[in-house]
Amino acid sequence: MKSSRHYxxxxxxxxxGVSKATVSRVMNGTATxxxxxxxxxESTIKKMGYHxxxxxxxxxxxxxxxxxxxxxxxxxxxxxxxxxxxxxxxxIDEASSESLHPVLFFHSKxxxxxxxxxxxVRGNYDAVAIFGWHRDIKILERYVPNNMIVVFGGNQxxxxxxxxxxxxxEIGGEIATQHLIDQGCKKILTITGDLAIQSARERLxxxxxxxTKAKIKIDPKWILEGDFIQENAEAALIKYxxxxxxxxxxxxxxxxxxxxxxxxxxxxxxxxPKDVKLIGFDGSEIAKKATPSISSIAQPSYAxxxxxxxxxARALKRExxxxxxxxxxxxxxxxxx
Amino acid sequence: MKSSRHYxxxxxxxxxGVSKATVSRVMNGTATxxxxxxxxxESTIKKMGYHxxxxxxxxxxxxxxxxxxxxxxxxxxxxxxxxxxxxxxxxIDEASSESLHPVLFFHSKxxxxxxxxxxxVRGNYDAVAIFGWHRDIKILERYVPNNMIVVFGGNQxxxxxxxxxxxxxEIGGEIATQHLIDQGCKKILTITGDLAIQSARERLxxxxxxxTKAKIKIDPKWILEGDFIQENAEAALIKYxxxxxxxxxxxxxxxxxxxxxxxxxxxxxxxxPKDVKLIGFDGSEIAKKATPSISSIAQPSYAxxxxxxxxxARALKRExxxxxxxxxxxxxxxxxx
DNA sequence: TTTCCCTATGAAACCGCTTTCACTAGGATA
DNA sequence: TATCCTAGTGAAAGCGGTTTCATAGGGAAA
Numbered sequence: 001m002k003s004s005r006h007y008x009x010x011x012x013x014x015x016x017g018v019s020k021a022t023v024s025r026v027m028n029g030t031a032t033x034x035x036x037x038x039x040x041x042e043s044t045i046k047k048m049g050y051h052x053x054x055x056x057x058x059x060x061x062x063x064x065x066x067x068x069x070x071x072x073x074x075x076x077x078x079x080x081x082x083x084x085x086x087x088x089x090x091x092i093d094e095a096s097s098e099s100l101h102p103v104l105f106f107h108s109k110x111x112x113x114x115x116x117x118x119x120x121v122r123g124n125y126d127a128v129a130i131f132g133w134h135r136d137i138k139i140l141e142r143y144v145p146n147n148m149i150v151v152f153g154g155n156q157x158x159x160x161x162x163x164x165x166x167x168x169x170e171i172g173g174e175i176a177t178q179h180l181i182d183q184g185c186k187k188i189l190t191i192t193g194d195l196a197i198q199s200a201r202e203r204l205x206x207x208x209x210x211x212t213k214a215k216i217k218i219d220p221k222w223i224l225e226g227d228f229i230q231e232n233a234e235a236a237l238i239k240y241x242x243x244x245x246x247x248x249x250x251x252x253x254x255x256x257x258x259x260x261x262x263x264x265x266x267x268x269x270x271x272x273p274k275d276v277k278l279i280g281f282d283g284s285e286i287a288k289k290a291t292p293s294i295s296s297i298a299q300p301s302y303a304x305x306x307x308x309x310x311x312x313a314r315a316l317k318r319e320x321x322x323x324x325x326x327x328x329x330x331x332x333x334x335x336x337x
Numbered sequence: 338m339k340s341s342r343h344y345x346x347x348x349x350x351x352x353x354g355v356s357k358a359t360v361s362r363v364m365n366g367t368a369t370x371x372x373x374x375x376x377x378x379e380s381t382i383k384k385m386g387y388h389x390x391x392x393x394x395x396x397x398x399x400x401x402x403x404x405x406x407x408x409x410x411x412x413x414x415x416x417x418x419x420x421x422x423x424x425x426x427x428x429i430d431e432a433s434s435e436s437l438h439p440v441l442f443f444h445s446k447x448x449x450x451x452x453x454x455x456x457x458v459r460g461n462y463d464a465v466a467i468f469g470w471h472r473d474i475k476i477l478e479r480y481v482p483n484n485m486i487v488v489f490g491g492n493q494x495x496x497x498x499x500x501x502x503x504x505x506x507e508i509g510g511e512i513a514t515q516h517l518i519d520q521g522c523k524k525i526l527t528i529t530g531d532l533a534i535q536s537a538r539e540r541l542x543x544x545x546x547x548x549t550k551a552k553i554k555i556d557p558k559w560i561l562e563g564d565f566i567q568e569n570a571e572a573a574l575i576k577y578x579x580x581x582x583x584x585x586x587x588x589x590x591x592x593x594x595x596x597x598x599x600x601x602x603x604x605x606x607x608x609x610p611k612d613v614k615l616i617g618f619d620g621s622e623i624a625k626k627a628t629p630s631i632s633s634i635a636q637p638s639y640a641x642x643x644x645x646x647x648x649x650a651r652a653l654k655r656e657x658x659x660x661x662x663x664x665x666x667x668x669x670x671x672x673x674x
Numbered sequence: 675t676t677t678c679c680c681t682a683t684g685a686a687a688c689c690g691c692t693t694t695c696a697c698t699a700g701g702a703t704a
Numbered sequence: 705t706a707t708c709c710t711a712g713t714g715a716a717a718g719c720g721g722t723t724t725c726a727t728a729g730g731g732a733a734a
Binding site: 355356357358359362368369370371374393395396397398 | 715716720721
C-alpha cells in the first residue's frame with residue numbers, strides 16, 4: 001500500500017471493473033450509482049490509496065476550494081502587531097475546520113497592485129481573503145476575474161463586487177472618547193493611525209464626533225498624527241509634552257500606540273490614570289497585560305478572521321454571503337479608573 | 338483590457354497567427370522560436386492580459402513551484418511562541434523573493450498523520466517544508482510520493498529520503514550549561530522541554546555533558562521536566578523552591594520557560610543573577626526585553642526559516658540540496674553576570 | 675402483453691496546456 | 705549542383721479528471 005506511486009482514475013476503474021465515469025460519480029456524488037458498485041468503488045479507492053489529481057479535477061471544471069489569504073503588510077509589521085495574530089488565528093482555525101488551506105500572500109507596500117493581481121489570477125483561486133487592504137479598490141474590481149470570490153477583512157468602503165467583514169471604527173472612536181469624557185476628561189489628545197488608512201480616519205472622526213457632541217472645542221494641536229507604530233507614537237507624545245501644553249486624556253488609535261504613550265507618561269512622571277487617563281483600540285493582550293492595564297475598544301479580531309473564513313467557505317458552497325459589521329465593545333482597564 | 342475573462346492559449350495563438358505549440362514554447366523557452374514570432378507572441382500575451390491556467394500547465398507536466406508550509410503546532414501554541422514567528426518570517430521572506438507562495442497547514446497534535454499526508458498528496462505539491470515535526474518520521478517516508486521534495490526545519494533524525502535544516506541542540510545545551518559553570522555555578526537546575534521532542538532531549542543531553550565534563554555530579558532532582566510552556570515551567574520551579582533544596586543556576590530549554598523562571602525567582606525574593614544565574618534558549622526578543630535581560634543560546638530562527646525556503650527553491654530548480662546545520666551562539670544577558 | 679419512463683452505466687468529448695512527431699525550407703557540405 | 709543538416713513550426717497525442725450523451729434494462733402504467 002505504498003503510495004509512492006500515483007494511481008489514476010483509469011486504474012481504479014479497471015481494478016473495480018467499472019468505467020471511470022462511475023468512479024468519478026462515486027467520488028463526487030453527482031449522480032446515482034447502484035449501492036453495490038458504489039461500495040465496490042469506495043473500497044477499491046481506499047485499498048489502493050488513491051488520491052485524485054487536483055489539477056485535473058479543477059481543469060475539468062470540478063471541485064473548487066482553493067483559497068488565498070492576502071495580508072497587506074510586510075511580514076515585519078505583521079508579526080509585530082498582536083491584532084493581526086489574532087485575526088489570522090481566527091481565519092486559520094475556521095478555514096482548517098472547513099478543510100481549506102490558504103495560500104499565503106504577504107503583500108508589502110513596495111509591491112505593486114499589479115503583482116498581486118497577477119499572482120492571484122495566475123493561481124486562479126476560487127476565493128480570496130484580503131486583510132488590511134488600504135489601496136485603491138477599483139483596480140481590484142477591474143482586474144480580478146469575476147468568478148473569483150473576494151472577501152475583505154476590515155472596512156474597504158462600498159463595493160458591489162466584493163463583500164467585507166468589518167467593524168464600525170467611527171463608533172469605536174466615539175465610544176472611546178466618550179468614555180474619557182465620562183471619566184471627567186476635558187482636554188483629550190488623540191494619537192491617530194496612519195491617516196492614509198480608512199480605519200484611522202474613521203477612528204479620528206469618532207473622536208471628533210464625541211467631543212463635538214459634548215460641546216468640547218477641539219484644539220487642532222490635540223491631534224497627534226501617528227501611524228499605528230509604537231515608536232512614532234512615543235516620539236509624537238514626547239514632542240507634545242515638551243510643548244508644555246496640558247491635557248488629561250489620550251485616545252490612541254491602537255493599543256500599541258497606547259502602550260507607547262503609557263511608557264512615555266510614566267517615564268515623564270505623569271500618573272496614569274490620576275493625571276491623565278488613557279484608552280487604546282483593539283482590545284489586545286498587550287493592553288491587558290500592561291501595568292496598569294490599558295482600557296481599550298475591543299476589536300473582535302479573532303471573530304473578524306473567523307467570519308471572513310466562514311464567508312469564504314459559504315461562498316464556495318454557492319451559498320449567498322453579505323457584508324458583516326461586527327460589534328465593538330469597551331474594555332475598561334486601569335488607565336481610566 | 339479588462340481581464341474579467343480568461344483567454345486560453347488557443348485564443349492567443351490565433352490572435353498572433355501561430356500555433357499554440359509556438360505560444361507554449363515562447364512562454365517556457367523550451368525550444369527555439371524565431372525572434373520575430375517570439376516578439377509577436379510576447380506582445381500579444383501582454384496586450385490581451387493572458388495568464389496561462391496553472392492547473393492545465395501542471396496537468397500537462399510543465400512548471401512546478403507549488404509549495405506547502407506545514408507547522409506542526411496548534412495555531413495557539415504557534416502564535417504564543419516568538420521563536421516560530423521568526424522562523425516563519427524568515428521562510429516567507431525568502432519564499433516571496435523567489436515568487437513562491439506557500440499553502441499553509443497548521444497540523445495540530447489532535448490531527449492524525451494520515452490527515453496531513455492525505456492533504457499533501459491531494460494537493461500534490463512540488464515541495465513541502467515541515468517545521469516542528471516530532472512524530473514518527475517513517476510514516477512520512479513511506480507515504481509521501483517520492484517525487485515530492487520535503488525539507489524539515491529542525492533536526493528530525495537521519496533520513497535518506499528527506500533533508501533538514503537544523504542546529505546542534507546538544508552543543509547548545511552544553512554551551513549554556515558551561516557558561517553557568519564558568520560563572521561559578523555549582524548546583525545547576527534545568528527545566529527541560531517536552532521530552533517527547535527530540536530537540537528537548539538533545540538540550541538535556543548537552544546539559545548533562547557539560548556537567549559531566551566539569552565533574553559535577555548530577556542530582557536527578559535538578560532535572561525539572563517541562564514542556565516548553567511558561568506556566569508549567571513556573572509551576573515546576575515553584576514546586577522545587579518549596580522543597581527547600583538549594584541551587585545557584587538554571588538552564589531553561591527555551592526562553593519562555595526562562596522568563597517564567599525569572600518571574601518565579603523574583604517574586605520569591607531571589608536575586609538574579611546574584612543568588613541564582615539563569616540562561617534560556619532561543620535568543621528571542623522576550624529574553625532580551627526581560628528585566629533583567631536573560632542570557633540565552635541564540636537560535637538562528639530567522640535563518641532557519643530562510644534556509645529551508647532557500648533549499649526548497651533550489652530543489653525546485655533541480656539543484657542538489659543537502660542538510661544544513663546552522664550555528665548557535667551564546668548571547669550573554671544580565672542574568673548571568 | 676405492450677408502451678413508457680426512469681435508473682444505472684459506459685463511451686466519448688472536453689478542460690487548457692506541454693511535448694512528441696513529422697515536415698518544410700534554407701544553409702552548409704561535398 | 706546534389707545531399708545532408710538543422711532551425712522553425714504546426715498537428716496531434718496525451719495529462720487525469722468531469723460531464724454530456726446515448727443506451728440497456730426493469731418496473732409501472734395501460
